[in-house]
Amino acid sequence: MSNQGIARIFRNMAFYLEMENAAFKPQAYEKAATNLEVSVEDIGEIYKKGGIKALEEIPGIGKSMAEHIVEYIKTGKIKEYEIFKKKMPVVLDELLGVEGLGPRKISILYKVLDIKNLKDLENAAKKHKIASLSGFGEKTEKNILEGIEFLKRSTGRFLLGHILSEAREIIAKLANLKEVSFISEAGSLRRRKETIGDVDILVISSKPRIVIDNFVSLPGVVKIWGKGSTKTSIRLKKGFDIDLRVLKKESFGSALQYFTGSKEHNIVLRKIAIEKGLKLSEYGLFRGERMIAGKIEEEIYEKLGLQFIPPEMRENTGEIELALKNKLPKIVELKNIKGDLHCHSHWGEGKEMSLQMIKRYAELAMKRGYEYIGISDHTKFLQIEHGLDEKQLAEQRKYINKLNQKLKIENYKLKILHGCEANIMADGSIDISDEALAKLDYVIAGVHSQLKMNKNEMTKRIIRAMKNPNVDIISHPTGRILQKREEYKIDFDEILKVAKETGAILEINASPYRLDLKDANIRRAKQIGVKMIINTDSHQEEQMYFMEYGVSQARRGWAEKGDIINTQPLKKLLEFFK
DNA sequence: GCCGTTTTCGGCCCGACTGTTTTCAGTCG
Numbered sequence: 072m073s074n075q076g077i078a079r080i081f082r083n084m085a086f087y088l089e090m091e092n093a094a095f096k097p098q099a100y101e102k103a104a105t106n107l108e109v110s111v112e113d114i115g116e117i118y119k120k121g122g123i124k125a126l127e128e129i130p131g132i133g134k135s136m137a138e139h140i141v142e143y144i145k146t147g148k149i150k151e152y153e154i155f156k157k158k159m160p161v162v163l164d165e166l167l168g169v170e171g172l173g174p175r176k177i178s179i180l181y182k183v184l185d186i187k188n189l190k191d192l193e194n195a196a197k198k199h200k201i202a203s204l205s206g207f208g209e210k211t212e213k214n215i216l217e218g219i220e221f222l223k224r225s226t227g228r229f230l231l232g233h234i235l236s237e238a239r240e241i242i243a244k245l246a247n248l249k250e251v252s253f254i255s256e257a258g259s260l261r262r263r264k265e266t267i268g269d270v271d272i273l274v275i276s277s278k279p280r281i282v283i284d285n286f287v288s289l290p291g292v293v294k295i296w297g298k299g300s301t302k303t304s305i306r307l308k309k310g311f312d313i314d315l316r317v318l319k320k321e322s323f324g325s326a327l328q329y330f331t332g333s334k335e336h337n338i339v340l341r342k343i344a345i346e347k348g349l350k351l352s353e354y355g356l357f358r359g360e361r362m363i364a365g366k367i368e369e370e371i372y373e374k375l376g377l378q379f380i381p382p383e384m385r386e387n388t389g390e391i392e393l394a395l396k397n398k399l400p401k402i403v404e405l406k407n408i409k410g411d412l413h414c415h416s417h418w419g420e421g422k423e424m425s426l427q428m429i430k431r432y433a434e435l436a437m438k439r440g441y442e443y444i445g446i447s448d449h450t451k452f453l454q455i456e457h458g459l460d461e462k463q464l465a466e467q468r469k470y471i472n473k474l475n476q477k478l479k480i481e482n483y484k485l486k487i488l489h490g491c492e493a494n495i496m497a498d499g500s501i502d503i504s505d506e507a508l509a510k511l512d513y514v515i516a517g518v519h520s521q522l523k524m525n526k527n528e529m530t531k532r533i534i535r536a537m538k539n540p541n542v543d544i545i546s547h548p549t550g551r552i553l554q555k556r557e558e559y560k561i562d563f564d565e566i567l568k569v570a571k572e573t574g575a576i577l578e579i580n581a582s583p584y585r586l587d588l589k590d591a592n593i594r595r596a597k598q599i600g601v602k603m604i605i606n607t608d609s610h611q612e613e614q615m616y617f618m619e620y621g622v623s624q625a626r627r628g629w630a631e632k633g634d635i636i637n638t639q640p641l642k643k644l645l646e647f648f649k
Numbered sequence: 650g651c652c653g654t655t656t657t658c659g660g661c662c663c664g665a666c667t668g669t670t671t672t673c674a675g676t677c678g
Contacts (some may be wrong), residue, residue, distance in 0.1 A: 074675085088650095093650095093651070094661095095651085095660090095661060096650055098650085098661075099650040099661090100650075102650095102651085103651090105671060129652070130651095131650090132651085133652080134650090134651095136650060136651085170676090170677090171667085171668095171676065172676085173675060173676050173677085174676095175674080175675060175676085176673095176675070176676085205669090206668090206669070206670095206674075206675085207668090207669080208669060209668095210668060210669085211669085214668090215666090284675090296666095296667090297665080297666060297667080297677085299665065299666055299667095301665075301667095302665065302666080305664095308665095314677095314678075315655095329663085329664095332678080334662095337662075337663085338663090339660055340662090341663070342661085342662070345661090345662080351663085351665085352663055352664065353663080354664090482651080488652095509664075533670095
């Protein structure tokens with residue numbers, strides 16, 4: 072019984088309704104699904120607390136949807152959905168994944184050729200049964216086969232951390248063209264979602280054809296489609312797609328706004344425009360024929376009576392309502408970050424090498440303008456990581472003290488803090504003695520073993536760690552690895568409650584493989600008043616640049632400077648530690 | 650099916666491109 076589960080059903084119902092050509096209902100279900108997906112509170116909890124009335128309070132959920140939800144909570148099923156499935160027993164997820172196939176075409180393919188899944192579709196296409204259908208043709212059949220091939224090889228979405236640097240390289244190449252006057256990333260990349268489906272790039276140029284011709288001849292292009300006078304798409308050998316759109320200078324702001332999305336955010340903006348007697352599109356904001364804004368993005372929001380909304384917040388999860396009331400939070404920025412407390416130096420693998428590493432961490436920290444950097448190696452339970460025992464921690468301490476003295480003598484304004492990333496054992500105890508922990512500047516503790524405990528036990532385990540008087544920070548609190556490993560089962564609300572009581576700080580792990588806490592959990596933590604810290608969990612000095620991803624994630628969770636303790640100067644930071 | 654600072658009916662976001670058509674439906678973002 073999860074928000075995601077019921078959202079998926081609603082989304083599928085939207086597709087079934089579209090197959091039947093129903094008017095407006097599909098969008099209603101679509102919207103309800105999206106609102107459930109992004110809902111911060113668990114739908115089961117909402118119902119338990121406030122009954123069906125509380126469900127109807129959720130935007131996009133009315134009487135009928137609320138009844139569906141109750142039915143789902145009580146029986147695990149929705150009758151209307153079951154009827155749809157019986158009538159149209161197609162594997163929607165599979166078929167909708169094929170480019171160019173939507174509900175209408177899928178419906179025809181099922182009714183005429185009894186195509187239910189990808190396998191059926193491939194067989195039919197190979198036997199040339201599809202081209203002769205009315206509304207289809209040779210090209211469509213070929214595209215379907217190509218779409219299936221791509222699906223088989225494709226890995227789906229890409230990690231933000233992987234795709235952002237790739238996109239930046241391509242943007243830099245295009246920016247060099249003299250025909251390009253402005254260029255920007257857009258879409259979910261600009262919103263810094265943790266995974267990216269494809270890259271959107273917006274270019275301002277008065278010579279779109281030249282830009283598009285250069286774009287499609289970039290190295291590594293394996294497919295080109297949608298090539299028109301203002302836009303085109305390419306697929307790169309690396310497996311991801313890039314959509315390029317070229318517009319004129321006077322539309323830069325509106326185009327950037329439009330292509331940044333999200334779709335849901337834009338729909339609401341256009342409705343606000345209509346209410347004001349205006350029309351908003353990628354070309355600009357218009358009153359009748361007259362353009363009243365378009366050149367810069369800020370202007371679009373201003374003319375609609377809204378505060379400027381940062382891209383990371385544009386998901387239609389309440390940001391527009393706040394912007395209308397001039398009450399948007401001032402979210403944290405990369406430049407607010409004053410240090411990084413989760414850096415591994417691999418002391419256990421050789422202290423000479425490790426010392427050199429700590430020095431390089433310090434150098435890079437100074438380059439980034441940090442006031443402090445924290446070394447936190449794994450501890451003894453993690454043998455595979457050469458975790459440190461009490462004695463080694465004490466020895467490491469001596470060396471770090473020496474380094475700090477040296478920095479002071481040379482008049483550098485950086486302090487190296489000494490911590491560790493201790494292991495939270497199955498019973499919630501810590502694998503290092505309290506006396507040794509007490510001598511450190513701070514203690515991070517994290518779960519690294521026995522990840523498959525039940526919810527109750529895992530919650531108790533982390534709570535006990537937070538109550539330890541020496542534990543300051545919980546690293547990667549939910550344990551997920553993006554696209555690889557689920558979160559461990561925990562009662563997150565309970566953890567937030569105890570974090571608030573004990574002053575334990577939750578980490579926003581900036582590693583692009585984790586990004587843990589995730590955006591929705593950051594919002595909940597902020598609501599409760601739990602402090603957070605953005606750490607890179609660097610295992611090599613170069614990984615300190617992960618900080619950017621952590622900050623984006625914090626911004627997506629609406630965290631403000633005051634919610635994040637490593638925005639504070641050293642003295643203030645240390646006050647947060649027990 | 651949802652929603653309301655034109656409130657309980659009558660609206661519901663906008664545009665490009667493709668492939669099939671011969672004026673447009675379907676898909677995508």
